[in-house]
Amino acid sequence: xxxxxxxxxxxxxxxxxxxxxxxxxxxxxxxxxxxxxxxxxxxxxxxxxxxxxxxxxxxxxxxxxxxxxxxxxxxxxxxxxxxxxxxxxxxxxxxxxxxxxxxxxxxxxxxxxxxxxxxxxxxxxxxxxxxxxxxxxxxxxxxxxxxxxxxxxxxxxxxxxxxxxxxxxxxxxxxxxxxxxxxxxxxxxxxxxxxxxxxxxxxxxxxxxxxxxxxxxxxxxxxxxxxxxxxxxxxxxxxxxxxxxxxxxxxxxxxxxxxxxxxxxxxxxxxxxx
Numbered sequence: 635x636x637x638x639x640x641x642x643x644x645x646x647x648x649x650x651x652x653x654x655x656x657x658x659x660x661x662x663x664x665x666x667x668x669x670x671x672x673x674x675x676x677x678x679x680x681x682x683x684x685x686x687x688x689x690x691x692x693x694x695x696x697x698x699x700x701x702x703x704x705x706x707x708x709x710x711x712x713x714x715x716x717x718x719x720x721x722x723x724x725x726x727x728x729x730x731x732x733x734x735x736x737x738x739x740x741x742x743x744x745x746x747x748x749x750x751x752x753x754x755x756x757x758x759x760x761x762x763x764x765x766x767x768x769x770x771x772x773x774x775x776x777x778x779x780x781x782x783x784x785x786x787x788x789x790x791x792x793x794x795x796x797x798x799x800x801x802x803x804x805x806x807x808x809x810x811x812x813x814x815x816x817x818x819x820x821x822x823x824x825x826x827x828x829x830x831x832x833x834x835x836x837x838x839x840x841x842x843x844x845x846x847x848x849x850x851x852x853x854x855x856x857x858x859x860x861x862x863x864x865x866x867x868x869x870x871x872x873x874x875x876x877x878x879x880x881x882x883x884x885x886x887x888x889x890x891x892x893x894x895x896x897x898x899x900x901x902x903x904x905x906x907x908x
């Protein structure tokens with residue numbers, strides 16, 4: 635069961651959604667985590683995920699509260715078997731940096747215990763969320779934690795607007811036009827984008843386009859990659875295949891099959907319509 639709640643108006647420039655997922659996974663499942671254009675903070679209120687390093691196959695246990703930065707390639711998979719209750723804060727592309735002042739380039743391709751960045755207050759919030767009796771109460775507790783940060787949040791409108799435009803356009807935007815509209819020089823635009831989002835604009839657009847192709851794969855099925863390539867903005871099917879290899883470590887068909895095998899649990903499915 636996945637339930638999604640959108641934040642109150644003051645938080646919407648920073649937070650896309652709050653999500654609560656409950657599931658009992660009795661069989662052993664392996665869920666691939668390819669590149670993704672979103673940033674999370676997750677609170678594990680019962681069992682914690684087992685994280686499998688994609689290159690070495692070394693298995694570790696996720697911390698009880700984790701910050702997941704921008705992911706540019708497939709670094710790990712999840713091993714699922716247990717009783718899960720997971721509360722997720724899904725940030726806007728620049729939201730985490732603006733609220734907490736952390737350079738997102740330092741968090742790219744990482745999953746860091748949240749208290750190492752935000753201090754003990756986040757552990758106190760985790761305890762409150764674990765004892766809360768409803769999703770409404772969990773959202774209220776989290777908004778109470780976040781709202782004081784809004785009053786001190788940083789702002790750089792050109793980068794906020796550019797990042798939102800890339801994500802909403804699934805990467806099918808003119809980066810040159812965005813840069814010109816920002817009023818910034820090329821190097822400053824790329825440097826500030828890296829600080830606010832965690833990657834360059836070009837890389838972010840590529841990941842957003844890839845995520846759109848993954849979503850269309852679930853909608854249309856694995857026999858429609860030529861159509862998916864065209865709708866997602868690729869030159870052709872070979873261009874799409876190359877991106878899948880570099881961003882997920884698999885062909886489109888193999889990644890689709892791996893995601894489909896865990897579709898009832900899939901944490902990214904709830905993001906498709908946000």
